[in-house]
Amino acid sequence: MRARLRRFSLTKAVPLTISRGTSRGVERVLVEIEHDGTTGQGESGGFDTGHRRFSTDEVAAELDALLPRLERPDGLGRPHDPSERQALQPLLAGLSPPARCAIDLALHDWWGRRLGQPLWRLWGLNRQACAPTSVTLGLGTVEQVRARLVSWQEQLDARPRRVKLKLGSPDGADHDRALVQAVAAALAGFPGAELQVDANGGWDLPTAQSLIPWLAQQGVVLVEQPLPALKDPEADAAAFAALDLHCPIPLVADESCWDLQDLLRLAPHVDGVNIKLLKTGGLSEAWLMAQTARRLGLDLMLGCYSDSSLLNGAAAQLLPLVRWPDLDSHLNLVDDPFSGPERDGDLLTPSTRPGLGQPAVETAAADGAPDGPYPPGPPPC
Template sequence: MELRFEIRQLQLKETFSIAYGNYNKREALLIELSHQNCKGYGECVAIDYYQINLQSFVLKLKEIQIQVEAQKIIHPKDFFNFLLNLNLHPFLLSALDCAYWDLFGKLENKSFIELNNLSAENLVESSITISVGEIDHQIEKINKSKWNKFKVKCKGLNKDHVEKLLQLPQNIALDSNASFTDEDCIWLQENVEVEKFSYLEQPRPIGNYNILKKENFANWMADEDCQNIDSLEELIPYYKSINIKLMKCGGLTPALEMIKKARELNYKIMIGCMTESSVGISAGSVLTGLVDYADLDGANLISNDYASGNFVKDGKIILSSKPGLGIELK
């Protein structure tokens, strides 16, 4: 097996604004695993509020390259156990895990769906993100869109803006990126109208969720508070829903286990994404038959997508019929 990697730049179609800041581009680390003329791809991206340094990942890949390339072709779950011994950051672990699933499926001539006996029917629709901005401009974007589901970013709570969003006929969720106060959360979860929002994501900074009450009207969804399977038990009293992102939890292999446990604990589940190319979105898309929500708009927000595979069109998840994760570089 051969390992290759390179840093690429993702350009946003327009300035993207969230409570953490504004950005026009993201750096992505593209990983390629190849064997017998088959190539599998994985990806992770530099997210500043996660303190991700892709150069450190490159150094780590150079350090472990001989070990990775010496591995025989084994089942992806066994390969993941090998990766666990290498002390990798979850973002890098995810890129390698996804690349191997893509490679293994191509070698076996089977899709990820077939390899895991998953359904390709009844896939949930993805939302598209509306970045922070003037409320009338946000509503204008929603009304002009062909998508059916929207995640509206906000920086702090403006009750008048909430009232305007609640009047819309579309399926709306809120994501404050941890910018709500305790008082904001109390007002929201005690307001019966807030039930109209499909979910309210990561209202408070990491670890500051004690004010949340899952039995009230707000469908609180944990994002940064829910990093991996170990987070699930502790969050039960506070969150009804969780956002699983492959980069946070370490890839497709742990995501499957996380979904299983989250179901046992009666969580609603979303498959989410960062700003990603179709490499990352192809991986997340294969899990959309197992969850309640999807937020896989990352590749739709960039202007220089360098891959094809599974994709999202106006919110609909379109799975490739090709083996593995169906990823090909353009």
């Protein structure tokens, strides 16, 4: 088994502002695992949830230390085999979630490519059961937010059926109210369109308790992560429990929910959780969380950070299980080197191609080739 690590950059067409700041672009890492003529790919990078932060340099350093171990024989002198993911788990257990994500995705991609099937088909999912994705409106002035909604409509060549509005403005609750009223008025001309809001932990408890009933009156269909995520799991769950009593619309946890343990901790107090592969450490944990959430009657959101089409294509393998898809980051890139998932307006579906559904990136064959960004792929959607 051979393993390689490369870096590439992603630049947003429109910078995204949330309650914690503005993002214009990111640097990402690509892991490639090759065995018996088949190559699997996985993406990762740094991200910040307010209470936990990982830099791309830190993630790359973890992977640089791990990859040579994947190429060496195991303790019994046998070569590692990417088809035996269980045997590789001890090597991955100590990794941070984003570092583990890159390896986990590459192993899943290798498995699907080896079998010649996309993951959703290997899992027995119904590709026709996907719901439209939301598109994101970042914080800004009322005029900027209205203009972004218009640009999304032009890009999709269709009226968005689901819009996620970022709130938690540093300008205060009155500005949040003005944004909601402006977007709700604009969506009044879009029959059946849903308005979601995401505070990214930008409210305190009294603000959330006063705003959420008002949001319901404005026709908002869900509120995501109204309160800051807390490092103390019990205090974090208690904050959601206090808010749940005042929440007439679905309450969704994002920054507070990373893995199955968090899902079980929050399940009594929320209506849904937002699964993101960089938080879960890849598809292995995400699949387990999705199955458990459905058994517990929790709805799922499937989200992203500043992810390319490769990582969003990996997440899209779970779309048939998801009520609220939120995979729009790759649609806001000017230099995405990848091309999946498939899209018709605002409806994303997992690719029918093997593995994660992303054609293998051409890598330099000559030894000593530079590790620069990959050549650009098709123009962004």
